[in-house]
Amino acid sequence: MTDSPPFPSAAPADPPSPPPSHYHLMGIGGIGVSAFARLLAARGVRVSGCDASSSELTEQLEREGIPVAVGHSPTHVSGVDVLIASEAVPxxxxELVAARAAGVEVRPRMSLLDELLRAGPSVGVIGTHGKTTTTSMIAVAMQGAGLDPAAFVGGIVPEFGSNARMGHGPFVAEVDESDRGFGNLQCETAVFTNAEDDHVGGNQATYWETVEEQHAAFARFVGHARQVLYCADWPGLNGLCAGAAERLSYGQAGGADYRAVDLHPDAEGTTFTVEYRGEVLGEARVSLPGTHNVLNALAALAVTHLYGGDFGKAAAALASFRGPGRRWQRVGQLNGALVIDDYAHNATKVAAAVQAARQTGRRVRVVFQPHRYLRTQQSWPRLADALMGADEVLILDIAAASEQPIPGIHATLVSDRMAQGGHGGVRYLPDRAEVVRYLRETASGGDIIVTMGAGDVWKLSRELAGVGA
Structure with missing residues (x-):
């Protein structure tokens, strides 16, 4: 599997038709769409885009030669061959109406990702948690092992300085289950981290009606792949992988094909040994705390091994990996306290982040921003329970993410349940200036402060650490 053709070109049976000359991407400032823009530009395609507002990402794209219009207008489709739009766009x-009237091909994002995955040897990472970190780790491990991966990541990978990497392959891609079309994609190797009930319920384009419907899509994706590598530690994944042509597993569980054994956690991460079907491949280290990161790193080392990469070099690359943006990101310090920002926004991710913080041996202080009214309505008891392991929790107001408020759903549901459960260090504190003032006055060298959530809580971490947003 190491003799891979260059990515993204492939060798189809029939002569290829010339690629469309101009792609226009709506929502180009998004973390995923901006990665598409970079990958397309690397193929020599003319790329442009638009978004509701400018951002650091759109400014970076413009510096790279990709024009970005601020705002949306039907005039954007003039001279365009293909318009890429999320399923969430009405x-x-x-712009969509004008494109169809002008005969412009309108394609969803998943169609474009499918094209990239099919172009050559590819790895698609799916699951409710850990996709961004695992995808980043796979690409970093492959690069360290002497391979030349291309990558599509839902976060900025420090080693690449980008959310995309251009390489000859394999192509490693994060596949987001919030897009209903993901189940129809085809890749060579599917990496399946876990399956829970996130993005379920409600009538939004990015939500599934039932968890069963979503999990059936996971099973379809796996069934289309030549092989699947799934986490043996997560209940139920083996069943969802029943339709796969070839199944391999990873985890701490006995019987897993790739196993992490002899774990030695410390304040900065975990050292462990990797076995493949009983044979020791070598020692590895992940410099991110938490058992979940051991599993993410194990998946990356397993994939690199499957593609013929050098294990020792891959392990060395992962040992220095500090994580993608907003995934246990070390922002700086405040009065000697370590300031971390993390994207955790559902109960399982929150519990994993709290466990990682506890592993540091410091006093754990969390600033948590619940994300979306519907998600809070569905899971506020679990969110509260997941936060109980922190020494102190400051609760911000819910980040609406364009949702309308739901009567009776408020951030105090989380703080009240924690207080009723006996937590003496929880407070609802919606005034951000007050949060910053309080932490500046009370932070000390034995603390770890974690800003947590999928909204704009990350801005507080920068303010606390005194670094640019």
Missing amino acids: KDHP
Whole structure:
């Protein structure tokens, strides 16, 4: 599997038709769409895009030669061959209407990702948690092992300085289950981290009606792959992988094909040994705390091994890996306290982040921003329970993420349940200036402060650490 053709070109049976000359991407400032823009530009395709507002990402794209228009307008589709739009964009959006009227091909993001995955040897990472970190680790491990991966990541990977990497392959991609079309994609190797009930319920385009419907899509994705590598530690994944042509597993569980054994956690991460079907491949280290990161690193080392990469070099690359943006990101310090920012926004991710913080041996102080009214309505008891392991929790208001408020759903549901459960260090503190003032006055060298959530809580971490946003 190491003799891979260059990515993204492939060798189809029939002569290829010339690629469309101009792609226009709506929402190009998004972390995923901006990665598409970079990958397309690397193929020599003309790329442009638009978004509701400018951002650091759109400014970076413009510096790279990709024009970005601020705002949306039907005039953007003039001279365009293909318009890429998320399924969340309403079908009656003026740009989509103008594109169809002009005969411009309108394609969803998943169609473009499918094209990239099919172009050569590819690895698609799915699961409710850990996709961004695992995808980043696979790409970093492969690069360290002497391979030349291309990558599509839902976060900025420090080693690449980007959310995309251009390489000859294999192509490693994060596949987001919030897009209903993901189950129809085809890749060579599917990496399946876990399956829970996130992005379920409600009538939004990015939500599934039932968890069963979502998990059936996971099973379809796995069934299309040549092989699947799934986490043996997560209940139920083996069943969802029943339709796969070839199954391999990873985890701490006995019987897993790739196993992490002899774990030695410390304040900075975990050292462990990797076995493949009883044979020791070598020692590895992940410089991110938490058992979940051991599993993420194990998946990366397993994939690199499957593609013929050098294990020792891959392990060395992972040992220095500090994580993608907003995934246990070390922002700086405040009065000697370590300031971390983490994207954790559902109960399982929150519990994993709290466990990682506890592993440091410091006093754990969390600033938590619940994300979306619907998600809070569905899971506030679990969120509260997941936060109980922190020494102190400051609760911000819910980040709406364009949702309308739901009567009776408020951030105090989380703080009240924690207080009723006996937690003496929880407070609802919606005034951000007050949060910053309080932590500046009370932070000390024995603390770890974690800003946590999928909204804009990350801005507080920068303010606390005194670094640019």
